[in-house]
Amino acid sequence: MAEEEPDFSSLPLTERAIHKLWKVRKEAYEEAAKQFASSPDETDACFTAWMMDPGLWKKAVMDSNVAAQQEGITALCAFLQYGGPSACLRTRGHCVGPLVEKGLSSARAGTKAKATEALLLFVELDTPGPVMEELIPFLSHKMPKLIAATVTAITSIYSQFGARTVDPKPVLKVFPKVFGHADKNVRAEATKLAIELYKWLKDAMKPMFFAELKPVQQKELEEAFEKVKDEQPKQERLLRSQQAAAAAAEAAGGGGDEGAEEEPEELDAFDLAEPVDVLAKMPENFDENIASTKWKERKDALDALYAVINVPRLKDNQYDSIMRALAKCMKDANVAVVTVAANCIEMFGKGLRKSFAKYRSVVMSPMLERLKEKKQSVVDALAKGLDATFESTSLTDCLEDIAEFSKNKNPNVKLETIRFLVRCLRTTRDFPSKPEQKQIADISSKLLTESQAPIREAASEAMGTLMKIISERAMNPYMEGLDDIRKNKIKEYFESAQVKAKEKPKAAPPPPKPAASAGPAKKPLGRPGLKAPVKKPVASSGYGQAPGAAAPPAAALPAAAPASRLGPKAPGRLGLKKPMGASSGLASPGRPKAAPPPQPVEEEEPPTPVVAPPKPRLGLGRGLAARPLAKEPPQAAVPPMQPRDNGLSAAEKAELEELRNERDRWEKQAREYAAEKAKMSQEINDLQLQNAQLIEEHTRDNLAIRAKEAQIIRQKSENDALGDEVLKQRREIERLKRELQRSVRSASPAPTDISEHVLNMNHNGAAGIGGMREMAGSRGSHRSPPHRESHHRESFASHGTSFSSEEKENNGLGIAGLDDRFGGSGMRGDRSSVFGRESAMSPPARAETPSGRASAADRIGDWKRAQEVTSQLKLRIEQMKAKQAMPGRSSRQSEY
Template structure:
């Protein structure tokens, strides 16, 4: 036995990993773990055979022996941990299926734990999406225990990495089907997964699946959500890329509080939901119904639109006609129609978000104008719709319409518009520009003296909210001239206001100013020339690092290049605009040093002051330098500010053009798709038309054949009738008209002639067998004539009458027989003929 073990250990590690004996395979996996742990880096030779043949790991995780399988999964974890990203990408597609089917559902706890760890390592080394995509198909497995094990693994993934690293949308789509599974373990694991997702997503996840659950399941989940609604989950593990970024941030000295500040980010249902195309669901006669003269039809059509548009996310498309009809409904005389139209605008703006921006100009004005309505229900619906429209745009886009409506002649419109402005200032995340600040402040200040108390309060609240965004110092110019009562009111609203706008980093620039001013005092105290020259160099180089705007340092060298030089500045006292081109205050300070040093140079003042010329010139040059430099600084700053404004306008124009170009490209693509759809519909219509024509031709052919068959059957029926008549006539003597027989004696000739005429008249009505009838009549006539001759010769009237009676009875009997054969017995009795 010992010799066999020695022989096995001498085999290569890969050969032992696929050996037929499970003990050999188990020892091979243990040896592989040791090699991976002592490997120097990811490119070590011990990883090569496993990377070249990833199928080895598939066999390891699905080993038939549970002990060998446990070591195989452990070896896989070590391989992934030390092998790096290449180990993950080469083996991921080969091992996940085996891990789920035989690892997660194993009877050994260690195997389950290591299998889950292997999945977490596969995510850590790359991203989570490929792993989740391969796990989701197992949620439809035929074995409930596989489904439950997969759900447990997915729950562990979200616990480790969180819903920010792992996309929850594919998992949320599977929850309704999982909650309807027949196995209780599957439903229990689904509940655990849902609770874990709720910790990260909160209420935003409910629209994705909640309505598909049973009321009992909803109540159970609500009770579970109530326990964890205040939980603040944190990711237990980070991806390798996140670990590297964190290490780099720590090396750069970035404070972790900045990262923590972004943690409590609220997940929006808009990001989780799938876009819904409501164009396909709106009734075809929607526009016709909205324009109906009956208010009930208009309201019903808008109700149908709201039902389809009230979804978390709407697919972008062409809704121009719908938006125009909703804007028109703002002028409707019926308040119920206005309310539903406002709800529809709110739903569409919420579902489209930024895609609704192009419709803002169509609906904002009519909605603000409709604020004149006195019913609070209508005002509330319009306010919600306006807030949704603002959320899809920005304060800059809406401010013009708002300011215009604050001057409306209707006081209710002015009041509700100011309230809308206050809500915009609270929710905007962008600090208004200086022109916008002035516009808002001037509008609010003008309304502080309004005759209506609610309007004055709204104006004060608007200024207080603006002060919260800008700060007290920035609002001082707009507060001048106000009395103490109004200032106190504005300050109260300032203290209680809550805003989301972040202040610009401009206030950070002033602190470096004292550092630049300090060298001026030191240099001014030194009479020598060497000291100031040494200090001037760092003073000129420091400002570019301290100043926030980067454009100023670039503009300075180009102007300084035109200066005549330091020596020229000492001699020439009037350089003009080109001689003192300081683009920043700090550079102006450095140039003042040069003006202080050459004080003894000016000759005219030396003659007037005598021996004290050194001091007098030095004192006079110091104040003269700012007078010569400051105007140029102001000019440069004004020019720089103008260029910045022009640049911002140009960038804004470029962004508008780019957005318009994207919109046009989007519309062009949609038109092309629509054209393709129309061509396909036209082709289908043509094919359907041809099929209908073929069916019509076949139907006509079948109708003609049926008509021919009917004609043929009619002919056959006529033929059978004639055959029936011939058979009846052949089996009975010719009928005799009873009306022609004399009642009181008649001679033999008259009776025979009457019987002959009767037979001939009956034969003439027959269409076929005329000759046979004539032949029978001819054959019977001689017998009758001979019989009548015999009777006439005898002259016995009594015998003749008796004979006639017999003939009559026979005829009646035959007539009855004929009626029975032809089915005419119900029409009458023989006496009726």
């Protein structure tokens, strides 16, 4: 038997929404959607738990189970629909991103539809801006599928709410990137979005992205735009704020119909583009070239200016000098310069819009005067410049210049001026006032009698357009005195004219307030003898009227007014304020003060208030004549004065008191705010000073650090230079050492035994000299013959020369030097025989001292003798070289 599934219905709904079982979560979402749909209002308890924890909706949207995810998004739609704007604001930041990632990219069509509906609800309940800010980054996502789904959702938003409600600028900025995507589905969805935006924006959207597309894409879009060019889109879905405004207008009675009939202004490239700073891009030599005497340079300067300002929107800046230069160009003798200058004025007018109005007086009159030009291309350029100037101003601003130049002597100026007036009447949205209507009619009627037919036609068109604006009935006074032919012509233009100006209906007077059925009657205020502005008339008593007398009826008040003028003037006639309820008559001397007026009763029979004589105020009657002659009654007999009644009911008094208290609170709050503002200003100043000090210290520290770094770099460079110098010196020392060694080696004398042996050879005979000659002779040849080497060995061996091992070590350099001097190869070859005899020569030489070694003094003497012998030997070698250099040398060499 299978186990029964546990019942989770006892758990709270929010706990079931995050349960680990997807079926439990799905049932929780379904139950929540039913509770939201059956709730009476937005404050119901079923919304509270979901409001307190909006992260539950993020988990619902991103549910891992597709069935539970779909029910979760459906529950979110119900929550937004019945929860109102507060539910939207609570959950929008948590849900928009997950809806795009997991909802729009889902494989289930129902989940996609519900995700799109949730996004539309987020837009409807508040404003579309935050939702679009969340959607735009997904257009740069790595997944093409997600990008295409996002573009589809954006298309739905614009289709439902329109491009006038949802700002199209952020989407138009990323259009080139989306159209350049590698995925064809993304490009297809981008094309659909572009078509939807074109229905609302028309050609105004093209300057934003069209130039960055490929020619093939431009052609495809142009063909698609041509199909929907005549469609007039309508906003299918209203924001909650728009719904409330429409309901309020409908409740006001007829106001909503007028708003529905009024067409909203079309968006254009100016509204979509960002302002461009023109002065930063102006050519540097513009002022110089525009004032040049050569028309080519002037035209080039204007062409460069036109290239800079040919943008949809210009940044508002100071263009006074440029406008004066363009106005001066209107009088240029070269028509090419005039044409380009008019084009520049047109660009400035379109790029600045309302900000161009301050330059109208500078450029309009020169352009109207230049309309005398007969070349049509110049006239067309001037007309476009005038139209752009008018768009930045109003009909009232331009009417004086039009009236002045309509009287010009030149027929072309008259014709183009009246045509300009017709264009102004067609495009203006301001309904002309009565004086302006009369002025336009006078201008046109005078031109109806011109001799040239084009001027008469243009004047008739102006009259017909004016009639279209102000209606036929209002035009009748200006049509008197015209013949039937002209009247018929004007009516023809009236029937075909298209205008935008409409007369605003006069506001209906507010309905009268119904009289209160119960409650105390208001006491009216007013002067005696005049009809009160309120319902109940003011009681008045004439001069000498007894207190407590009945007041005359309201109908008798005007008749009694002249009689009151015969009496003395009341204080109120001098412009002075009277106490409330005082009569116009003056009390007789000695008359006691009247009792206070009785309490008001029902309005059917208003009682006559008893009026007390006014007290003299502001210096009136302060003289002795104003004092009563009779003795005044005691003050105790006079009843206390009642507080002055301003004719306000208790509710109005309470409201007045409440308003006064509120004013006091606002004044107190304003004082607190002023004190807080002063305190914050002081803190800002202190912080600015601290910031300046910190910046100064930071700058000083940076300079010190840079100085230290410079020192370190300098020291490093010096150290490197010193290292190079040390290395150079070391190399020089090594070189000197080697030179010294070579010099010592070359300057070292032969061992003492050799010198003695040489001396013995010198003294013993020619055999040694002959051997030496042979050795010297071998120096000249490159290689000695074998018989010579053997001869040298025999000559050295015959003399029994020998060296010891110690002398061999000490005098090796000398032997080497001697070997070199004796011809190199020959001596080197005999060196072994010489050194071989060293052992035989050393014992007798060492035996001279008791220790077997020569003393230092003996060695010094030996070296000196060796040097002398060496010098003599060098001399003899030179002599032998000289002898061998004689001509007989070649013959002796041949004998050998």
